[in-house]
Amino acid sequence: MGTRSIKQVTVVGTGVIGNGWAARFLSQGYDVIATDPAPGAEERMRLSVQRAWPALEKMGLAAGASKDRLRFEPDLAKAVAVADLIQENAPEREELKRRLLAEIDRHAKPDAIIASSTSGLMPSTLQADCIRPERVIVAHPFNPVYLIPLVEVVGGEKTAPEVVAVAEQFYQSIQMKPLVVSAEIEGHVADRLMEAIWREALHIVNDGIATTEEVDAAIIYGPGLRWALMGPFLTLHLAGGEQGMRHMLEQFGPALKLPWTKLEAPELTEDLRNQVIAGCERQTAGHSIAGLEVRRDSFLIELQRLLEKYWPGANLNGNI
Template sequence: MGNRLSEFKKIAVIGTGVIGNGWIARFLAQGFDVIAFDPAEGAQQRTQKALDQAWPSLVKIGLAEGADQNRLTFMPTIEQAVCEADLIQENVPEREELKKSVLASIDAYAKEDAIIGSSTSGIMPSVLQEGLKHPERLIVAHPFNPVYILPLVELVAGQKTDTHTIDRAKSFYASIGMKPLVIQKEIEGHLADRLMEALWREALHLVNDGVATTEEVDAAIIYGAGLRWAQMGPFLTFHLAGGEKGMRHMLEQFGPALKLPWTKLEAPELTDELKEKVITGCESHAGDTTIADLENKRNEFLVELLSLVKSYWPETTATDNILVEK
């Protein structure tokens, strides 16, 4: 795990759903004091349940000195939660007006040098900066579930974000064992979600048109593309598809096929029939395995897979030009 930076001592997490609790688990595992706020009834109990679920995986990955679940404190107001924090991670539901309202409160009460990171999966930071007194310290810091295991965090600056804010955030997230990817141009959905949504839309079409079941679509990814993508991603995978001449030959050979109508860019209408196909397909595929058991299996797999990925892509590879070293 990375070493924490001295300027960051106390972290605030606003909104403790799946993503917020994932952040709490990662921050606690790194030895930070974490202050949380969520007005929903039973939030604190749900967070403790999430921590109990995540902690075995974090122990396997390796806990930082001082890591302790007891370093989490829930506060009754946003002001009390953020007033002493060095970094505030916002994770409220993906509704623009709600996020703007919560961010305005955070902005009003946070220390002047605190970084505000929004976990939004789709809203551009320039939109979230509207109306803030200190928009220069707000960025998108979008993680991936489970946050306490998956290292990628997309950092996106808005039009009013200070360059120093991005630099500080990049160093901080790298110091807690993450791979910060600074997106060069803000866009709805950022980078990774846009790629995943394209595959998701095509998957829904295949199920809707009766080409494949949900289980068959999952199998196509698990035993095919997914195995390759975990190591190389789509570009290097296709680079190998070109043989000795790599991508140059691949584009010459298969480039014309991109014009063929193999995929559908528009999502299908989410009819009741399609919903039922997807829901019953997933429930049938999962069988008697509970969500908690599926999460445990996923976590065990990801911990082992990350170890394998690191052995093939050590920190000294060319990927460090994009993904920051710890």
């Protein structure tokens, strides 16, 4: 943990991501303070933590963990004043986040770490208005935050390397897999990959090639089964026979020049928007979102146990 110890955590902004962070922190035995100016935020947050709790119990709670160790504090200054780490989850608008982070920076303890959950913005941009920019980082999680282990940790030009190292250890200590990304880039790493598949999926629907159900099926029963275990590179490495990736690049390298993807994002027209929404609602007809979340969560727990069982040495730095 370096020279700092993180004991008190504050969550700023309590949408799906902020609530997910709160549930994860609580399950790991932390006291959590949360703040959000929206009416009804506290009630929604407590409901959200309650829904996540059975999954977290299955994953295993830390000693002393309790969902009652959550305190809601409407005043931002008070909410961040006592925190060792502040996790910011405001809407994804640059000017809003910059202003909010500067305000957090003014009220936080001098050595508190300020982490933004931004999916796309760069830490150098976000820390620009802070008095102590050296303790500002990006720590980008994935929904559901209380179960998905990946968190991308990125420092800005003015971030102290020690802060990145402490944050990495902290996220590891709460059962996450921090991926420290040394280069600042819009969308970090995972969202760039997700965005690529997302844009292509939107084109396929927009062009009438396949429905959302069919696109999802084309992933679920095909590449998705392999990516969960191996990611895009190892998947191809194992598809290349004994010669592995070498053979794949010889055989499929030339396909990079073929028109196999649409290379620009489609216009998100009213029509496309409606097709995509209707498709998803059709696929889940007769199920509540809450019910689907419970199924998803149970699956994710067992899938992660499977990953652990079959790819036990896998980690972000070492070999398989």
